[in-house]
Amino acid sequence: QQQVKQSPQSLIVQKGGISIINCAYENTAFDYFPWYQQFPGKGPALLIAIRPDVSEKKEGRFTISFNKSAKQFSLHIMDSQPGDSATYFCAASAGGFKTIFGAGTRLFVKA
Amino acid sequence: NAGVTQTPKFQVLKTGQSMTLQCAQDMNHEYMSWYRQDPGMGLRLIHYSVGAGITDQGEVPNGYNVSRSTTEDFPLRLLSAAPSQTSVYFCASSLTWGPHTYEQYFGPGTRLTVT
Numbered sequence: 519q520q521q522v523k524q525s526p527q528s529l530i531v532q533k534g535g536i537s538i539i540n541c542a543y544e545n546t547a548f549d550y551f552p553w554y555q556q557f558p559g560k561g562p563a564l565l566i567a568i569r570p571d572v573s574e575k576k577e578g579r580f581t582i583s584f585n586k587s588a589k590q591f592s593l594h595i596m597d598s599q600p601g602d603s604a605t606y607f608c609a610a611s612a613g614g615f616k617t618i619f620g621a622g623t624r625l626f627v628k629a
Numbered sequence: 630n631a632g633v634t635q636t637p638k639f640q641v642l643k644t645g646q647s648m649t650l651q652c653a654q655d656m657n658h659e660y661m662s663w664y665r666q667d668p669g670m671g672l673r674l675i676h677y678s679v680g681a682g683i684t685d686q687g688e689v690p691n692g693y694n695v696s697r698s699t700t701e702d703f704p705l706r707l708l709s710a711a712p713s714q715t716s717v718y719f720c721a722s723s724l725t726w727g728p729h730t731y732e733q734y735f736g737p738g739t740r741l742t743v744t
Contacts, residue, residue: 524671550731561633561719561735562672607671614660614723614731615679616687619671 521545522610524620531627537595539623541608544589548610548618553582553593556605556622565606566593598627630655633736635720641742642710650705650739652720659725661703662687662733663695665716672719678703679725710743717741 523542531537543551552567568575568582568591575582581594595602605624611617636651654661662677664687674687678697692714694706703722707714717740721733 527669552731552733554735559738561721561737563735564732567732611731614725615677616674617662617733618688619664619673621669621671 522608522618522620524608524623526623527621528624529626531598531625533598533600533627533629535598535627537598537602537625537627538592539606539608539625540590540592541610541620542588542590543610543618545610545612545618546589547612550611550614551582551584551591552609552617553580554607554609554619556607562607595625598625600627600629603627632656633720633722633734635718635736635739637739638737639740641744642707643744644710644712646710648707648710650707650718650720650741652703652705652736653701654703654720654722654734655701656722656724656734657700658722658734659700660733661697661720661722663693663703663705664719664721665689665714666719666738667716675705675718707741712743715741715743 553565554562555565556562566580579596584591605622608620633654659680663675664672673689676695678684720736723733
C-alpha cells in the first residue's frame with residue numbers, strides 16, 4: 519500500500535529554535551521526496567526536495583535528511599522564525615507521478 | 630506568467646448538481662493533476678495527466694471526470710455532487726523533463742461546499 523506517514527501533527531517551537539518534522543514511506547519505488555509549505559488560504563508551495571541518491575540536502579535554513587534503508591526522511595528548519603508558521607507536507611512519488619502526501623504538520627513559531 | 634489559475638474560488642452546490650472546476654497553466658507544463666484537501670488528510674490525488682489526450686486515475690477518482698484537450702487546460706468535472714465531495718480542490722502542474730522535473734506548482738484552490 520502506497521502511504522506516507524508524517525509526524526507530528528502539530529509543533530510549537532520558540533523563535534530561533536529547530537523545527538523537525540518526520541516522514542516514513544513504504545513503497546521502495548519512490549524516487550522523489552518533496553516538502554511543501556502551505557499558508558492559510560493558499561495553495562502549497564514547493565520548499566525543498568531530495569532524491570534517494572543523496573542523504574542530505576540543504577537550502578538556506580531548510581535541510582532534508584534522508585535514510586533510504588529506514589525509508590524515512592525529515593525536514594529540519596534551523597533558526598525558526600514566526601514567518602515559518604505554516605502547514606508542512608512531506609510527499610513521495612515514483613517518477614514524479616501519482617504523488618502521495620503526508621497528512622501535514624501545523625507549525626507554530628512563538629516570538 | 631500567471632502560473633496556475635483556478636476558477637471559481639468558491640462554489641456551493643446542491644446534492645446531485647454537476648459542475649466543472651477550471652484549471653489553466655501558462656508554463657507549458659506537460660504534467661497536470663487535481664487534488665482534494667480535507668482536514669487531517671493532506672492532499673489526495675484525484676486524476677492526473679501527462680499530456681494532451683492522456684489522463685489517469687489517482688487515489689480518489691470516483692465521482693470525478695477529467696479530460697485534457699490542450700496542454701494549458703485540465704478541467705475537473707463533478708458528475709453528481711455529493712456532500713462527501715465538500716473539500717478544497719487544488720490543481721497543480723509540473724515539467725516532466727529538465728532540472729526542474731517533478732516540481733509541482735499549485736493553483737490557489739477552489740473551496741467547494743455541497744449541501
